[in-house]
Amino acid sequence: MNSGQRTSRLYYGWIVVGVVFLTLLVSAAINSLPSVLMLSLEDEFGWDRGAVSAAASIRILLYGLMGPFAAAFMLKFGIKKMMVISIALLVTSILVTPMMTEVWQYIVLWGVLVGLGTGSLANVLGVTVANRWFVKHKGLVIGLLTASAATGQLIFLPLLAQAVDTMGWRFSIYLVAGALLLLVPLVVLGMKNHPSDIGQPALGEEHVEKPAPFTGNLFTTPIKVLVSAAKSGTFWLLAGTFFLCGFSTNGLIGTHLIPACGDFGIPIVIAAGLLSLMGLFDLIGTTMSGWLTDRFDSRWLLFWYYGLRGLSLIFLPYALGTGYTQLLIFSVFYGLDWIATVPPTAKLASDAFGKEKAGMVFGWVLVAHQLGASLAAYGAGVVREALGSYTVAFVAAGFLCLLASLMSIRIRKARHLKATIAA
Template identity: 50%
Template sequence: MRRIHPAWIVAAVTFIALIGAAGFRATPSVLLQPLHDEFGWSLGTISAAVSVNLLLYGLTAPFAAALMDRFGIRRVAMAALLLVSAGSFLTLWMEHSWQLILCWGVLVGLGTGSLALGFVATITGRWFVKHRGLVTGVLTAGGATGNLIFLPVLSRIAVSDGWRTAALTVSVAALLVVPLIAWRLRDHPADLGVTALGSTEEIARPAKPVGGAARNALRGLRDAARTRAFWLLAGGFAICGATTNGLVGTHFIPAAHDHGMPQTTAAGLLALVGLFDIAGTIASGWLTDRVDSRILLGGYYFLRGLSLLVLPSILAATAHPGMLVFILFYGLDWVATVPPTVTLCREYFGAAGPIVFGWVFASHQFGAAAAATAAGLVRDQLGTYTAAWYGAGALAILASILSLMLFAGKRLRPIAPGIGLAVPAQSLPAHSLPAQG
């Protein structure tokens, strides 16, 4: 019987952790109305905790990747789940809104941020050479899977048994994953005396980086920010966040309601986006192993831009065939950008790729936050979202152009060996390039 490579077991455990992290992060949306009803807090006050959660979810990623380099993936993942469990559990006794911000905003934000896409980049970078893009797509799809599994269940629990039971369920679920992480997740193939899947060379356990994790994360940002590739990737991914979580994820339901569509119907359509998202992300991972990632990103962003430009003309009171086609297409494209972006960070920045991707992902969250606010202001001032859809469509086409501009910097030379960063060869002075043998 053929032995299963340990990389697949590590990927399976990672997928379970990511499903939980996505569900835990999205839980506050289920608790908004119950908390408002019990404590009388405004939805704006409660939403502040969600905003803190979202920002920390993005900002934590590069520091978590650096911590994984220093202390190991397993320890950081276990600590992240304990933070999520503690944050959810402590809400059972809260009496003031600042306690909600501390628990769900800070503790759960830090915990889920440590299990975000930087975690995916670290796992796939260490354990996979063959099928790396496909596995990245599957693990990224864990986020959408977590929402589909947890949100309906927790919503039902909150309605039938109260929000405290829902919060307790999250706390217990996070704790249950910790023993699985301790048992089956390993930091590096060398721990088990094997090579990464698809690698033909022995890979020694990497030396611990010099300096603290925060310093290494900031050093990764400093060195990456000197390169053209980083700004093109970060700019494109910021637009990605703006056109998905920030705009469609936040404003599609009220925009559809403006056209007479019942809120429940619009919410159902948005849920379908998450369902198609799973298939699209896995397919994108498969394509990333076979097609240049720059071409994929250029195509994804361009098609997304066209769909957003069409959306104002198809919004209506009913879910007609044209709207269903948009939902299908947009769902397939939603986070299809993640596998090629992770791959390009690894290609341009070498071993520091996961840390750099963490910063690129942070730009995604900032783009989402900015678009969520901007679209709301557009609606308040103009009485319609039309200008927001057109603006987002133009931005997505700009992201396509930025992605294709990466073709100008494909060749790399390593620098900063302490963190394994690499930059395009043409950006280095001649005396800094190593001699060719």
């Protein structure tokens, strides 16, 4: 088997990475669509910003809460089956959306159901695949799969914004549903659950190792892992910094940048283009972050990532009120750092708590991320309604990122922390 791996032209794990990359890419389009729809839904149905933001807040929260349980379900039933079920749930929810007439229906469809579906196709999926298939280049793979979310913005946001502007928001819904349906045969034919399924070791290992069967309870095991991991200060520092990461990225900028641009008379297509540009530079920044994570201390990488993000958010209100050049500078600078924090955070979790439980532990860290994002998604909408601008929300998020920067260097290097959750 070892000689077969050496003579093979392409390690099959890279094909698995390609399938997961495309799946996460389309999932990113779903997550970015509510920000494009926000103004259209307000105009057509008369819903206020706070009500529409509530759906985004619930979706973001469930996106995170699904993480540790999705990791357990992947261990029990396999990655492929979970991906197909999640895609089916998303397609059903999206196709029902044009029939809605009340805001509670939007909250159920795009808050609850889409939150559950995308939560099973989240960063936990990428971390699980990287841990199963790669020892060598693990950080790079996590960075690449994390960057797929940015690439989804790059490809879909301008297209969706243009579709909403010219064909109406319902057409954009059908466009995303069609992209999801195209994924199904790709996942069914190309996805494998584990390298041992095809008789190969993980890249960087010498021997084929079959995964230990999952014997715990699907719902209580992730909670037991959380209780055990919570005994470590490392877990709380990872969760705390990731809470502030979510607060300052998809919860705030991902949800409210387009409406904030609208407050300054910037057309929706141009505003979506700014997010798309962030996606392009985050593809570069997050992939590079994965490469750096394989080579440098993850704690100091996080220190710089959070610090630079904080400065860019403090600069944002000035950029919005000044002109397109300053917004372009912000988009490039912020985009390089959008989700570059994921590879070093995932590596710190894996190093500290072990390969087998890394998916569930990182899933709980991701819950903290989405709690922060959920708070920002709803809170920024409330602040905008109360004060008439997003300035306070953006500046406050910037200072919180500076706090996260200081918290990052307090994380201990992994020594024997794996014993903490051995039970």
